[in-house]
Amino acid sequence: MARFVVVPQWQGSPSARAMALVDGAEAIAGDLPAAACMRVAVPLEAGERLETGVQRASALLRVRESIASAVAAEDSPAIVIGGDCSVTVPAIDALADDDLAVVWFDAHGDLHSPETSPSGAFSGMALRAVLGEAGADLSLRPGRVSASRVVLAGARDLEPAEADVATQEGIARLACDEIEGRPEALAEAVAATGAARVFVHIDVDVLDPAHLSGVSNAAPFGLTPAGLLAAIGALRARLPLAGAAITGFAPPTPAAAVDDMGAILRLVGALA
Numbered sequence: 001m002a003r004f005v006v007v008p009q010w011q012g013s014p015s016a017r018a019m020a021l022v023d024g025a026e027a028i029a030g031d032l033p034a035a036a037c038m039r040v041a042v043p044l045e046a047g048e049r050l051e052t053g054v055q056r057a058s059a060l061l062r063v064r065e066s067i068a069s070a071v072a073a074e075d076s077p078a079i080v081i082g083g084d085c086s087v088t089v090p091a092i093d094a095l096a097d098d099d100l101a102v103v104w105f106d107a108h109g110d111l112h113s114p115e116t117s118p119s120g121a122f123s124g125m126a127l128r129a130v131l132g133e134a135g136a137d138l139s140l141r142p143g144r145v146s147a148s149r150v151v152l153a154g155a156r157d158l159e160p161a162e163a164d165v166a167t168q169e170g171i172a173r174l175a176c177d178e179i180e181g182r183p184e185a186l187a188e189a190v191a192a193t194g195a196a197r198v199f200v201h202i203d204v205d206v207l208d209p210a211h212l213s214g215v216s217n218a219a220p221f222g223l224t225p226a227g228l229l230a231a232i233g234a235l236r237a238r239l240p241l242a243g244a245a246i247t248g249f250a251p252p253t254p255a256a257a258v259d260d261m262g263a264i265l266r267l268v269g270a271l272a
Helices: 020-029 057-072 085-095 122-130 160-169 176-181 184-191 225-238 254-271
Strands: 003-007 037-039 078-082 100-105 150-153 172-174 197-203 241-247
Touching: 003 020, 003 057, 020 078, 020 254, 057 078, 057 085, 078 085, 085 100, 085 122, 085 197, 085 241, 100 122, 100 184, 122 150, 150 184, 172 184, 176 184, 176 225, 184 225, 197 225, 225 254, 241 254
Parallel strands: 003 037, 003 078, 078 241, 100 150, 100 197, 150 172, 197 241
Antiparallel strands: none
16 A cells, blocks of 8 residues: 655745645645545744745744655555645655766756745755755755655756756756657656666646646646656656655635546655
């Protein structure tokens, strides 16, 4: 049986609707087997910067070790249910080794640093933190995951500073039309890194808003659920899954959560 680590964290989000991420995580967890779920407690308070340049850093730091411990608690892969994208950072930290690749499905780059981020929100720095470049307290140790083993998939709304990082670091990128046209292109890109295992991060805003509305920062021209599922299936046929995360689900109402749940649960099934 697949196991799930439920982390209804909102403190990494820049959105005025950040608390909707709690509702999203709980909505997903409500459709999962309770016996397969481990819950990570998230502080109620927003938290302080602590001179990190990251909004609400104290709350993020309190949760970080709990996520890593929960992911590492068993040998079987865990699927982290967020919450904002920052929950993925400690999950990858618990698993990182020189044989791990990271696929980052997201409409956005998440490649800011505390110096370039316009909001100071850690979710917009999450992939940069995986590379060890978003502040020592919240990032992985530099070199734990190299840029050469990262594939940014479905991103279509990068700010100039993020695009510069992607180019300078040599991060492989796959556009939505490349993934839709050839689902096996993702598996080929990951295999080309030489990795033996893969972690799959999915911010659900990688999907086109026509197929899933419950996100806080939608971007048009995204993936279809069928295209995303096909790419995940081809990837899993090629490499074993070390772990995964589903993040960014922020339904505006309970009714909207129900409308989106079919697509969400198909993602869960593809990973589990």
